[in-house]
Amino acid sequence: MKLLPALLLVFLTISCSDPETVEPSRPDDAVLYFPPIDDRTWETTTPASLGWDESKLAELYSFLENNDTRAFILLKDGKIVSEKYWGKDLLERFDFDSNSQWYWASAGKSLTSVLTGIAQDKGLLSVDDATQDYLGVGWTSMPAGQESRISIRNQLSMNTGLDFTNGNLSCTDPACLNYKSDPATEWYYYNAPYTS
Structure with a gap:
């Protein structure tokens, strides 16, 4: 019976020890893209070049559109992978696009x-x-x-x-x-x- 408290103490000591510290991986700064400040161009990449399942993106776009999303931009390492717009502007006058403004509140x-x-x-x-x-x-x-x-x-x-x-x-x-x-x-x- 004295073995049970000893085992419990050992278990508690082991379970309370510090976990191994794992440093999160960070993309190499050389692969990160930042668009130029002085113009509107932005480098792009494709889902296919990233090996992504494009049928899943189609499902995502359908979900976003069905839930009244107006704009969606997906970035990978700073580059635009996908940029989509749906619906009308806030006053329902014009198609929503990259130049549309939205009330952020x-x-x-x-x-x-x-x-x-x-x-x-x-x-x-x-x-x-x-x-x-x-x-x-x-x-x-x-x-x-x-x-x-x-x-x-x-x-x-x-x-x-x-x-x-x-x-x-x-x-x-x-x-x-x-x-x-x-x-x-x-x-x-x-x-x-x-x-x-």
């Missing part, structure tokens, strides 16, 4: 938060930095001392303390961005300071 906030997290992880910024460090002094109409207390974290959390009662919730002009309360004391879904 709050999806931009998620993307901004992810990119900010990546930038912080790479040491390019801290969410505790003053917004003023990046937008410059005078991005609001508040005195510089008050303005400097608003951080990136406040921007991401929508608790900048800026006055949302100005009548135009989308105005990003400094004249529209006024003091209401100290940062991190009030939350309000107010796009203007977030999109500045």
Whole structure:
């Protein structure tokens, strides 16, 4: 009977040991493609050249179209493998294509938060930095001392303390961005300071 507690202790010790650290594989930077900044050309590759089952792509396209997707771009190592458009623009006037604009609404906030997290992880910024460090002094109409207390974290959390009662919730002009309360004391879904 004394063997059971000993075996249990050995089992727990083994199961609590650190797992082997496995480094994720990363594509060689030489194979990654980045399109030129100054024109609209973008290198492409084909599903066939990648050995992909094109019938599965056809199923995917059907699924996307049947679920009211407007645009789909599939990249491999930075190159476009597939680019498809369906349906009409937001006002149902024109066929949706690569030049169409789509209303992103709050999806931009998620993307901004992810990119900010990546930038912080790479040491390019801290969410505790003053917004003023990046937008410059005078991005609001508040005195510089008050303005400097608003951080990136406040921007991401929508608790900048800026006055949302100005009548135009989308105005990003400094004249529209006024003091209401100290940062991190009030939350309000107010796009203007977030999109500045």
